[in-house]
Amino acid sequence: MSELLKVPTMAEFMAQGKQPEVLFWVGCAGSFDDRAKKITKAFVKLLNKANVEFAVLGTEESCTGDPAKRAGNEFLFQMQAVTNIEVLNAYEVKKIVTACPHCFNTIKNEYPELGGKYEVMHHTQFLKTLLDERRLAIEGGKFKGKRITFHDPCYLGRANNVYEAPRQLIQKLEAELVEMKNCKRNGLCCGAGGAQMFKDAEKGDKEINVERTEQALNIKPEIIAAGCPFCNTMMTDGVKAKEKEADVEVMDIAELIANAQDL
Amino acid sequence: MEYIYKILFAVILILGVGYFAKNVKKLVRNIKLGQDVDVSDNKSQRWKNMSMIALGQSKIVRRPISGVLHVIVYIGFIIINIEVLEIIIDGLVGTHRVGLKFLPTSVYGFLIGTFEILACLVFVSVIIFWIRRNIIKLARFWKSEMTSWPKNDGNFILYFEMVLMTLFLVMNATDVHFQTLNSGNIISQFISPWFSGLSEGTLHIIERGAWWIHIVGILTFLNYLYYSKHLHILLAFPNTYYGKLEPKGQINNLEAVTKEVQMMMDPNIDPFAAPAEEAGEEEIPAKFGASDVQDLNWVQLLNAYTCTECGRCTSECPANQTGKKLSPRKVMMDTRDRLEEVGKNIDANNGEFKDDGKQLLDDYITKEELWACTSCNACVEACPVSIDPLSIILEMRRYLVMEQSAAPVELNNMMTNIENNGAPWPYNQMDRLNWKNE
Ligand code: SF4
Ligand code: SF4
Numbered sequence: 001m002s003e004l005l006k007v008p009t010m011a012e013f014m015a016q017g018k019q020p021e022v023l024f025w026v027g028c029a030g031s032f033d034d035r036a037k038k039i040t041k042a043f044v045k046l047l048n049k050a051n052v053e054f055a056v057l058g059t060e061e062s063c064t065g066d067p068a069k070r071a072g073n074e075f076l077f078q079m080q081a082v083t084n085i086e087v088l089n090a091y092e093v094k095k096i097v098t099a100c101p102h103c104f105n106t107i108k109n110e111y112p113e114l115g116g117k118y119e120v121m122h123h124t125q126f127l128k129t130l131l132d133e134r135r136l137a138i139e140g141g142k143f144k145g146k147r148i149t150f151h152d153p154c155y156l157g158r159a160n161n162v163y164e165a166p167r168q169l170i171q172k173l174e175a176e177l178v179e180m181k182n183c184k185r186n187g188l189c190c191g192a193g194g195a196q197m198f199k200d201a202e203k204g205d206k207e208i209n210v211e212r213t214e215q216a217l218n219i220k221p222e223i224i225a226a227g228c229p230f231c232n233t234m235m236t237d238g239v240k241a242k243e244k245e246a247d248v249e250v251m252d253i254a255e256l257i258a259n260a261q262d263l
Numbered sequence: 264m265e266y267i268y269k270i271l272f273a274v275i276l277i278l279g280v281g282y283f284a285k286n287v288k289k290l291v292r293n294i295k296l297g298q299d300v301d302v303s304d305n306k307s308q309r310w311k312n313m314s315m316i317a318l319g320q321s322k323i324v325r326r327p328i329s330g331v332l333h334v335i336v337y338i339g340f341i342i343i344n345i346e347v348l349e350i351i352i353d354g355l356v357g358t359h360r361v362g363l364k365f366l367p368t369s370v371y372g373f374l375i376g377t378f379e380i381l382a383c384l385v386f387v388s389v390i391i392f393w394i395r396r397n398i399i400k401l402a403r404f405w406k407s408e409m410t411s412w413p414k415n416d417g418n419f420i421l422y423f424e425m426v427l428m429t430l431f432l433v434m435n436a437t438d439v440h441f442q443t444l445n446s447g448n449i450i451s452q453f454i455s456p457w458f459s460g461l462s463e464g465t466l467h468i469i470e471r472g473a474w475w476i477h478i479v480g481i482l483t484f485l486n487y488l489y490y491s492k493h494l495h496i497l498l499a500f501p502n503t504y505y506g507k508l509e510p511k512g513q514i515n516n517l518e519a520v521t522k523e524v525q526m527m528m529d530p531n532i533d534p535f536a537a538p539a540e541e542a543g544e545e546e547i548p549a550k551f552g553a554s555d556v557q558d559l560n561w562v563q564l565l566n567a568y569t570c571t572e573c574g575r576c577t578s579e580c581p582a583n584q585t586g587k588k589l590s591p592r593k594v595m596m597d598t599r600d601r602l603e604e605v606g607k608n609i610d611a612n613n614g615e616f617k618d619d620g621k622q623l624l625d626d627y628i629t630k631e632e633l634w635a636c637t638s639c640n641a642c643v644e645a646c647p648v649s650i651d652p653l654s655i656i657l658e659m660r661r662y663l664v665m666e667q668s669a670a671p672v673e674l675n676n677m678m679t680n681i682e683n684n685g686a687p688w689p690y691n692q693m694d695r696l697n698w699k700n701e
Contacts, residue, residue, distance in 0.1 A: 005699055007696070007699045009696070026695070026698075028685075028686040028687055028688070030698075031686070031690075031694075031695045031696070031697075031698060032686060032688055032690045032694075032695075032698075033688075037698040037701065040698055041698065056696065058695060058696040059692055059693050059694075059695050059696060061685075061695055062685030062686075062692060063681045063685050063686050063687060065681070067677060067678075067681070067687050068677075068678055068681055069514060070514070070638050070657070070660075071660060071664060071670055071674045071677070071678065072552065072657065072659075072660030072661040072662070072663055072664035072665065072670065073661075073664045073665065073670075073678055074516070074517045074520045074551065074661055074665060075520055075523070075524065075665060076678055076681060076682060078516065078517075078520050078521060078524040079524055079527075079528075079682075080681065080685070082524055082525075082528055083528075105510075105512040105513070108510075109509065109510050109512055109513035110513060110514065110516060113516050113521075114516060114521065154512075154637070154638075154639040154640060154641075155512050158511055158512075158639070158640040158641065158643075158644050159510060159511045159512025159513075159640055160510050160511075160512055161510070185644050186579070186641075186644070188581055188584075188641070189581040189637045189639035189641065191581060191637060192637070193637040193638050193639050194636050194637040194638030194639070195638075195674055195677065196637050197687075198673055198674060198676075198677040198687055199634075199671050199673035199674055199677075200673065201585075201587070201635070202582070202587045202588065202589070202631050202634060202635040203586075203587070203588075203631075204582070204585045204586035204587040204635075205585065205586030206585040206586060207585065208581045208582070208584075208585050208637065211581070211584060211585050212581075
């Protein structure tokens, strides 16, 4: 790595008596999963580049409880939620950005009733505002003219009606945005949601991620763009299953933007 | 002689409407078996949804072919039913085409002419629907839950409509007086030559026959609704009104759990103290989640009665598309079937439900189906009448996990990890920021 990442924690801000502009909620995948950690770092590089005063909770962050809730364990979910909300409220957090649509959905929609009211943004929305405010410049670089398709994460798209921010960012790369047969509100799930990520699928005749990857491969993209660490894993596995790793890459939008500028 | 017909008509009408009313009462009672849920908020948004989605058919047209056909049948159905008003007055008072007494011939002709055109369009649309179901065999009409009654039901409705539209046109075509008026017989003038050569007396008999069968047919159809997916023509309205307003990704927080969690987390409450009296027994529900229809809320039960079995949900479901047993349509059909069974049980036992050793879980919906759901909301997005199959799936998962600890092993591991280290994988929370220096 060329330069060191600046990743201040809330505790550090607090010690200086300061408030960051935004809290970056890293999420479990973003913190622990090898593939997702790269997305986290790419996003942090962009935040550093745009001089965003952000902070993370670091070791004070804990699972939002999304997979527990979707698995039916409301107790565990609410325990997690209440614990997290206590920490967030103690730091007087107002605004949260996250690169995980599951964390995004849970904190944005399910925390308010339990006492956690924040402005929550998905990282593609946040990057889009940085772009609009001219705090971040996006250039195409090596992605100029590439065929890129965007896989809508269910928890960003259908669940929260965010379809445009990620697409506008891709178009900013001067790439050729191509749409799959099922996109936006008709997007097909990658197969990971609802706690499926953590278990084998029920008996069937196909894996969902393979089905979705085939839809993507049908339109011959060079890159499948994702906006969710779980979709990313599922689509990467799908591409491997179809033995297309040499032709198609699966990348998060944050990675695309960061890589385009050789960050 | 005249008055016998009038009495006969009145009796048929009262029987038809009366039996329907009886079933509606049953329907309302069954829906009320569900748990209470507060849906009194956002009235203006709800009215808007109802007028857009039910009245305006905004979601059905997302699939253009079936959408347009459906809109034709829908408009035709509503408008042609104005004619029923005339039929009822004629039948009760003994008049013939009472509309002609009140309206100028041209206006009456315009109305009937419109009905005739619509009847013709409806007829054609219904034929295309039938072809799609039975000749082209669209996949969503041939899934495993679409056998026996559901399959026949779909066709019966189409036959009903074909017969009713035919009777309406024949009735007009054989009405000598109406044909000589030559106003409004836009379609029937081409049908009346088929009956040429018949005496006026015979024509009158055919016309009367068509008239009677038409009204009896309509009343029969009305009563058929309760037993059919066709109930959606009524319930789509309340159902879209009560449909979910929150973002689709938002799952309700169980209030009873919130209370318990608050007690557990509140340092001021002594966890070993006897529970405060005023906490009230009824505040803690008998069980978490749903194993039977009575555990669901009444909007979910209304959903089940509203389902038109169109299968749009199932055809978009990623689990179903990849050969899993889960079908969101089946979830709705099972819920309705079980609710009907519970309702019949109550009827048979003087208004009390007697345990029949059955429940929605396992006897209708299996664990295998429930665990195959990715909570992707494709079914919710696809449903043209705002049904939320996902909410039922999640409510049943809650029962499995919180009441029975019956989650798949891998999910139990995931949950244990969250409990112990705050992540679904076995990593230490203290390592959460390690990525920074890797
Ligand atoms: S939410 Fe579940 S049932 Fe509905 S479409 Fe997605 S996987 Fe199928
Ligand atoms: S739930 Fe909705 S989409 Fe699914 S079959 Fe019923 S009416 Fe059709």
